[in-house]
Amino acid sequence: MTTLLGWLAGVALVAGLVMGFGVAPREVSQGNVQRIMYVHVPAVWVAYLAFAVGLAASIAYLAGRRPGADRLAHATCEVGTVFLGINIATGAIWGKPTWGTWWTWDARLTSVAVVFVMFLAYLLLRGAIEDRERGARYAAVLGIVAALNIPLVHFSVYWWRTLHQPPSLLKPGASTMPPVILTALLVNFAALALLGAYFVARRTRVLAAEDEALA
Amino acid sequence: MAWKDLVIERRSKETLNALLFFSLALLFVFQFALGPDRERLASVLPGLLWLGFILSGVLGLGRAFLVERENDCWELLLLAPGDKSAIYLGKLAGSLVLMAVVETLVLGLFVVFFDVDLGPALPGLVLVIALGTLGIAAVGTLFAAMTAQVRARELLFPVLLLPVLVPVLLGTVKATEALLLQEPLAAVAHWLKLLVAADVVYLAVGLLTFDVVLEG
Amino acid sequence: MPDNWGFVTAAYAVAAVILGGYWRMLIRKERTVTALRASSGPGTGARAEAEGGVRDDHTSRSRQPSRPGHPRPEPAPRPPLQ
Numbered sequence: 329m330t331t332l333l334g335w336l337a338g339v340a341l342v343a344g345l346v347m348g349f350g351v352a353p354r355e356v357s358q359g360n361v362q363r364i365m366y367v368h369v370p371a372v373w374v375a376y377l378a379f380a381v382g383l384a385a386s387i388a389y390l391a392g393r394r395p396g397a398d399r400l401a402h403a404t405c406e407v408g409t410v411f412l413g414i415n416i417a418t419g420a421i422w423g424k425p426t427w428g429t430w431w432t433w434d435a436r437l438t439s440v441a442v443v444f445v446m447f448l449a450y451l452l453l454r455g456a457i458e459d460r461e462r463g464a465r466y467a468a469v470l471g472i473v474a475a476l477n478i479p480l481v482h483f484s485v486y487w488w489r490t491l492h493q494p495p496s497l498l499k500p501g502a503s504t505m506p507p508v509i510l511t512a513l514l515v516n517f518a519a520l521a522l523l524g525a526y527f528v529a530r531r532t533r534v535l536a537a538e539d540e541a542l543a
Numbered sequence: 544m545a546w547k548d549l550v551i552e553r554r555s556k557e558t559l560n561a562l563l564f565f566s567l568a569l570l571f572v573f574q575f576a577l578g579p580d581r582e583r584l585a586s587v588l589p590g591l592l593w594l595g596f597i598l599s600g601v602l603g604l605g606r607a608f609l610v611e612r613e614n615d616c617w618e619l620l621l622l623a624p625g626d627k628s629a630i631y632l633g634k635l636a637g638s639l640v641l642m643a644v645v646e647t648l649v650l651g652l653f654v655v656f657f658d659v660d661l662g663p664a665l666p667g668l669v670l671v672i673a674l675g676t677l678g679i680a681a682v683g684t685l686f687a688a689m690t691a692q693v694r695a696r697e698l699l700f701p702v703l704l705l706p707v708l709v710p711v712l713l714g715t716v717k718a719t720e721a722l723l724l725q726e727p728l729a730a731v732a733h734w735l736k737l738l739v740a741a742d743v744v745y746l747a748v749g750l751l752t753f754d755v756v757l758e759g
Numbered sequence: 760m761p762d763n764w765g766f767v768t769a770a771y772a773v774a775a776v777i778l779g780g781y782w783r784m785l786i787r788k789e790r791t792v793t794a795l796r797a798s799s800g801p802g803t804g805a806r807a808e809a810e811g812g813v814r815d816d817h818t819s820r821s822r823q824p825s826r827p828g829h830p831r832p833e834p835a836p837r838p839p840l841q
Contacts, residue, residue, distance in 0.1 A: 361763040364770040371774070390755055410781050414774045421770040425763040446706040453703065456693050462758075466689045469752045470703065473682065476748065477707050480741050484710035487733060488717060523778065530785050537792040541799070 330529040337526045340519035344370075347512040355509075361425050368418040370517035371411045372440060374524045376478070378408030379447070381528075383475035386468040395539065396532075398464040401471055402454060403531035407524050409447045416440060435489040439482045446474045446481075460539070558606055559641060562599045566649045569595050570656055584657060589719035592653055593712060596672075597679065597705075599645050604683030605700045607634055608691040617692070621757055631684060631753035638680045646672060664722040667731075671722065674738040675715035681745035682707055688756045714738045 348366035355362035385401035388394070419437060420430045431437065450470050457463035573591050577584050611617050620630060650672075653659055661668065686703050690696040718734040728735075 359763065361766055363767050367771060367774045390752070407781075410777060414777050417773045417777065418770040421766055421773060425766050442706055442709045449699075449703045449706060452699065453689075453693075456695055456699055462692075465755050465758065469685070469689065469748075469755060472752065473685070473707060473745075473748055476744050477710065480710040480737065480744065484713040484737055487737070488713045527781060527785065530789075534785060534788045534792060537789070537796070541792050541795045 330526065330533065333522065333526045333529055337519065337522035340515070340522045344512075344516035344519035347515045352509055352512040353506075358426060361422060364418055364422040366512055366516045367520075368415055368422060369513055370520045371415040371418065373517050374520045375408045375411040375415060377521065378404045378411065378524055378528070379443075379475050379478065382408060382471055386471035386475070389464060389468045390472075395464070396536075398468065399532045399535040399539075400528070401468060402535060403528045405447055405450055405467075405471055406531060407527045409444065409451060410527075411520065411524060412440060412444045412447070416444060433489070435486045438489070439485040442481050442485065443474075443478055446477065450474055460542075558603055559644065562603050562641070562645045563648060565602060566595055566599055566645060567652065569598065570649075570652055574656065588653070588657060588659065589716045589723060592650070592719060593675070593716050595649050595653075596642075596646055596676070597708065597712060599649070600642055600676070600679045600683060601701045601704060603641055603645070604638055604680065604687050604704070605690075605697065607638055607684055607687040612691050627754040627757045628750045630757065631688075631749055634688075635680055635684045635749070638684055639676060642676050642680060646676065659723070661723075664725065667722045667728045668719065670728075671715055671718045671731075671735070671738070674735065674742060675711055678711040678738060678742045678745055679708060681742060681749050685745075685749045685753060685756065688753065710737060710741050714741070 344366065348363055352363065352366070354360055382401050382404040385397050385404060389397035389401060416437070419440075423432065423437075424430050450467065453470055454463060454467050457466060573595075577587065608617075611620055623630065650661075654661060683704055686700060686707075690700045690703065693699055714734045714737045718731040718738070721731045721734075722728070
């Protein structure tokens with residue numbers, strides 16, 4: 329099952345690359361550098377999807393104490409952090425030619441960076457507690473706090489940057505997004521989501537095996 | 544629980560004194576780092592104020608369960624009958640009082656050393672500080688209990704707490720900034736709503752999950 | 760605007776490196792765990808037999824671990840301290 333998922337992801341990734349480089353047109357205002365968006369934007373969507381699943385798994389663990397729920401929470405938060413890292417890195421690389429700088433404290437970059445650090449802290453907590461069961465409990469609590477905090481972070485950062493200040497950048501592919509670009513984004517999102525699901529599946533398998541081995 | 548903590552604190556004054564001296568030291572560092580330029584100082588004042596509050600908060604909250612831990616009373620906490628969330632509220636109340644004392648004094652020091660005119664902004668400011676402190680303490684108490692038994696607790700506690708508190712920090716600083724510029728409270732209504740929302744979320748999660756943290 | 764293909768390749772390369780790196784970490788962990796089980800399997804033969812054959816490779820595990828590692832909180836108090 330997991331292997332099938334892996335192959336599906338591989339195929340979808342190829343399809344995504346074809347869409348992003350072959351089918352999607354050269355963007356009018358930004359040029360071909362806009363193609364970075366086809367990995368940058370789906371990455372953050374996958375990350376937040378992963379964190380949402382992580383939130384559900386954390387709550388499920390606290391409710392039922394099934395170790396499978398804890399493993400799922402661990403894996404999804406870890407994979408989500410990886411994809412968020414990809415989002416930040418590709419965003420910076422896109423930003424350099426477009427804005428002239430690697431980093432800027434605009435609303436989206438800042439809020440993603442904060443969420444990234446929050447979940448890095450989650451992974452740190454996981455690593456710091458040796459007791460298996462306590463680690464699961466504490467991580468579940470932190471996972472819930474962190475996930476619920478995401479909208480608060482977004483609103484606070486967005487208001488911080490945009491109120492009394494004109495928005496300094498246009499969103500890529502803003503109000504009038506040609507359908508082909510949207511399709512390319514969605515195909516890449518599906519590809520990265522499948523890849524993320526594949527990673528989560530393998531990660532939970534490893535975690536389960538580790539549990540067995542250390543039992 | 545809160546009463547017990549306050550009594551212990553009043554007798555030892557350990558944490559309170561340390562926090563006050565820390566705040567004073569921060570004040571001096573801010574002054575030296577920023578130099579005599581009044582314009583620049585005025586513009587960063589809200590941020591500095593909350594930097595002082597949050598750093599003191601991190602120090603103080605990090606020690607919230609120190610007494611229980613050092614005196615091997617942790618098991619007693621775990622075995623305590625009744626709803627564990629009462630312990631949470633008690634610890635929270637104790638921390639709030641401590642932070643309120645420190646913040647009042649720090650605010651006073653700011654007014655004196657940086658020649659700030661609080662005047663009509665004061666009631667709004669008190670509200671903002673109250674909302675912000677509640678948020679800091681609500682998450683801080685929960686995380687303090689979580690990191691109490693962890694080996695690297697002094698490092699892990701601020702690392703966990705600070706990113707989570709970004710919304711509170713942003714809300715309070717922007718609101719304080721506006722209030723100090725004599726803007727009416729209505730102008731910062733959205734920040735107040737954000738702070739209230741954050742407080743509700745943090746308190747709710749704290750109350751609901753503290754039992755889980757204190758299971759062992 | 761110039762096309763900046765260099766940046767485009769850099770971005771996709773970085774993404775590939777991060778994803779590839781994570782994949783390699785997964786494979787490495789799987790190998791470690793398999794090796795751990797292989798080495799402790801023959802050594803603890805009695806225990807392995809008792810658990811009905813621990814050795815396995817690729818099927819994902821759906822049953823609970825045999826030890827009660829994740830108890831629900833019990834309302835009854837724990838044994839008193841000494």
